[in-house]
Amino acid sequence: MKNWRKSPGGRRAIALSAVFILAVGVGWQQHVTSARAEVSAESRQLEAKAKKAVEAWAGAVASGNAEIVRKFLAPEFQILRSDGKSYDKAQYLAGGMSKIKSIISVQDVFATEHGDLMVVRYVISLKASAEGEAMQKSAPRLTVFRRNGDRWLVVAHANFAHLRK
Numbered sequence: 001m002k003n004w005r006k007s008p009g010g011r012r013a014i015a016l017s018a019v020f021i022l023a024v025g026v027g028w029q030q031h032v033t034s035a036r037a038e039v040s041a042e043s044r045q046l047e048a049k050a051k052k053a054v055e056a057w058a059g060a061v062a063s064g065n066a067e068i069v070r071k072f073l074a075p076e077f078q079i080l081r082s083d084g085k086s087y088d089k090a091q092y093l094a095g096g097m098s099k100i101k102s103i104i105s106v107q108d109v110f111a112t113e114h115g116d117l118m119v120v121r122y123v124i125s126l127k128a129s130a131e132g133e134a135m136q137k138s139a140p141r142l143t144v145f146r147r148n149g150d151r152w153l154v155v156a157h158a159n160f161a162h163l164r165k
Contacts, residue, residue, distance in 0.1 A: 049111070050122075051106055053118065054141075061097060062101075066094075069092075069097060070089075070093055073092070073093070074153040074155045075089065076155055077089040077092065077154055078155075079157045079158075081161075082159060082160050082161060083131075083163055098129065098159075099130070100126055101126075101128060103125075104125035105124070105125045106125075107125070108140075116146055117146055118152065119142070119144050121142045122140070122143075123140050124138070124139070124141055125138040126138075128161075134164045135162070136162045136163075139162070140160045141160065141161075142156075143157045144156040
């Protein structure tokens with residue numbers, strides 16, 4: 001029995017197979033890199049849109065004006081704080097709003113979107129209080145927005161900042 005690896009035809013087959021595998025691998029790498037770039041561009045656009053919605057919502061709350069905040073809240077709005085306290089829209093506007101002195105930054109934005117809903121998780125740094133207690137300066141949040149025409153309404157908000165007692 002002849003050793004096919006040592007024959008000229010066998011070596012040629014091995015060489016051609018290696019070139020083929022290399023070419024397929026390089027092509028696949030370029031395809032994956034291209035797909036990642038497209039996803040990355042889409043992700044950056046979504047994250048920019050999400051950050052803009054978060055900053056508008058936080059800015060409304062920072063105004064301290066319940067009528068301004070009302071324009072950002074969906075009828076089904078709910079909020080849940082890290083201490084377990086929760087409010088619906090009416091309760092929140094009647095006295096459950098945080099007192100934001102200043103917004104320092106919105107970072108680590110990650111958003112998903114489906115239809116008219118956008119779910120955003122992020123870390124916000126601010127000087128604020130709730131329930132008469134100072135809030136942790138930087139903490140994660142989760143906000144669900146629903147598109148209503150050209151505006152984003154807040155459907156649900158989870159605030160994970162601890163109150164300092």
